[in-house]
Amino acid sequence: QVQLVESGGGVVQPGGSLRLSCAASGFTFSTYDMNWVRQAPGKGLEWVAVIRFDGGSKYYGDSVKDRFTISRDNSKNTLFLQMNSLRTEDTAVYYCAKAGYCSGGKCAHYYDYWGQGNLVTVSS
Amino acid sequence: DIQMTQSPSTLSASLEDRVTITCRASQSISSSLAWYQQKPGEAPKLLIYKASSLDGGVPSRFSGSGSGTEFTLTISGLQPDDFATYYCQQYNTYPLTFGGGTKVEIK
Numbered sequence: 001q002v003q004l005v006e007s008g009g010g011v012v013q014p015g016g017s018l019r020l021s022c023a024a025s026g027f028t029f030s031t032y033d034m035n036w037v038r039q040a041p042g043k044g045l046e047w048v049a050v051i052r053f054d055g056g057s058k059y060y061g062d063s064v065k066d067r068f069t070i071s072r073d074n075s076k077n078t079l080f081l082q083m084n085s086l087r088t089e090d091t092a093v094y095y096c097a098k099a100g101y102c103s104g105g106k107c108a109h110y111y112d113y114w115g116q117g118n119l120v121t122v123s124s
Numbered sequence: 125d126i127q128m129t130q131s132p133s134t135l136s137a138s139l140e141d142r143v144t145i146t147c148r149a150s151q152s153i154s155s156s157l158a159w160y161q162q163k164p165g166e167a168p169k170l171l172i173y174k175a176s177s178l179d180g181g182v183p184s185r186f187s188g189s190g191s192g193t194e195f196t197l198t199i200s201g202l203q204p205d206d207f208a209t210y211y212c213q214q215y216n217t218y219p220l221t222f223g224g225g226t227k228v229e230i231k
Binding site for chain 1: 125156158160162167168169170173174179211213215218219220221222223224225
C-alpha cells in the first residue's frame with residue numbers, strides 16, 4: 001500500500017533553516033510528480049511546491065518562492081523541502097502529497113495520497 | 125492566481141440531510157477540480173477528482189458536479205462520519221489553489 005512518511009520538522013527561530021523529508025513506498029515513486037502542501041494552525045490548505053517526476057521542473061507558491069527548494073532522490077524514493085529564511089508565518093503542518101494521475105509524463109495535480117503531516121514551528 | 129471561493133464557510137445539518145457545498149473559481153478551470161474531506165488532526169482525504177469522479181472507496185452518497193467556474197459537492201444522506209471540513213482545489217493552473225473550506229457541523 002502507498003505510504004508517505006514525513007520527518008524533519010520541529011522548532012526553529014525566525015531566519016533559520018529546516019529540511020523536511022518524505023519517504024515514499026508502495027508505488028513507483030520515479031513516475032509521479034510530488035508536492036508539498038501546508039496548513040497553518042486553525043487555517044486552510046495552502047499549496048507550497050511541486051516537482052516533476054524526474055526533477056526536471058519545479059514550481060512554487062508566491063509566499064515561499066526564493067526561500068524554499070523542493071528536490072527529490074528517486075534512487076531513495078524520497079522527497080525533500082529545504083526551507084530557508086523562515087518566518088513566523090511559515091508555522092504550519094507540512095504534508096507531502098502524491099499527484100493522483102500521471103500518464104505520458106504529465107500529471108493531474110490532485111492528491112490521492114498524503115503523508116501524516118509534520119509540524120514546523122517558527123518562533124523566537 | 126485563480127481564487128477559489130467556497131460557500132458556506134460553516135454548515136449545520138442533521139443526520140440523513142442532503143448537503144450541498146459550492147465552490148466558485150475566479151476563472152475557468154474546465155473540470156480540473158478536486159474535493160477533499162479533512163477531520164481534526166488528520167491529513168485531507170481525496171473524495172472527488174475531475175469535478176465528478178469518485179475516488180476509490182468513497183461512499184456513493186458523495187457526488188460532485190460542475191465545470192468551468194461553478195462546482196458543487198453533494199452529500200446525499202449525511203452520516204456521522206461525514207462531520208468534517210471540506211475543501212475544493214483547482215489543479216488547472218499554477219499556483220494550485222484551495223478553497224477556504226466548509227465545516228459541516230451537527231445541528
